[in-house]
Amino acid sequence: MTPVGTAKRIGRGTLKPGNWIQLLQFGVVGASGYVVNLAVFALAVGPFDIHHILAAIIAFCVAVTNNFWWNRHWTFDAKDGHAGFQAARFFTVSVLALLINLVALELLIRSGMGDIPSQAVAVAIAMPFNFVGNKLWTFA
Numbered sequence: 588m589t590p591v592g593t594a595k596r597i598g599r600g601t602l603k604p605g606n607w608i609q610l611l612q613f614g615v616v617g618a619s620g621y622v623v624n625l626a627v628f629a630l631a632v633g634p635f636d637i638h639h640i641l642a643a644i645i646a647f648c649v650a651v652t653n654n655f656w657w658n659r660h661w662t663f664d665a666k667d668g669h670a671g672f673q674a675a676r677f678f679t680v681s682v683l684a685l686l687i688n689l690v691a692l693e694l695l696i697r698s699g700m701g702d703i704p705s706q707a708v709a710v711a712i713a714m715p716f717n718f719v720g721n722k723l724w725t726f727a
Contacts, residue, residue: 606722609662609663609722610718612661612662613658613662613718613721613722616654616657616658616661616662617654617714617717617718619653619654619657620650620651620653620654620657621650621707621710621711623646623649623650623653624646624647624649624650624706624710625646625703625706625707625710627642627645627646627649627650628642628643628645628702628703628706629703631645631646632702632703639692639696639702639705639706640689640692640693642702643685643688643689643692643706643709644685644689646706647681647685647688651677651678651681654677654681655673655674655677655678655681658677658721658726659673659677659726662726663721663722663725663726665726668726673725676721676724676725677721677725677726680716680717680720680721680724680725681717683716683720684713684714684716684717684720685713687709687712687713687716688709688710688712688713689709691705691708691709691712691713692705692706692709695708695709
């Protein structure tokens with residue numbers, strides 16, 4: 588699908604109430620993953636004194652597992668699809684979102700913001716990409 592076709596599909600999708608419900612559910616799952624991510628990140632940079640980039644990757648791994656399960660079983664109700672294919676696609680979208688997160692994290696930390704607030708903002712910056720990728724590709 589072309590970028591223009593994808594944009595048109597997204598536009599048509601905004602007219603369907605069910606997509607807004609899924610977005611809300613995705614937000615709830617994302618919020619739980621957000622809490623998991625920040626808790627793991629805080630432990631990694633705090634008591635374990637791990638560098639913020641490695642800490643963000645560790646936190647991502649834990650949170651992405653949580654989010655995949657909940658999005659597959661609740662948000663997109665995709666239990667009938669092949670879990671392995673869905674997991675591979677979910678992980679691909681999530682890694683791309685992680686790259687956005689890491690760039691934002693590094694820029695925020697270099698601007699003088701603290702580690703944990705920077706991670707909180709960076710995760711939020713990557714979330715829209717994550718939703719659209721999972722909606723249109725992973726659990727389509």
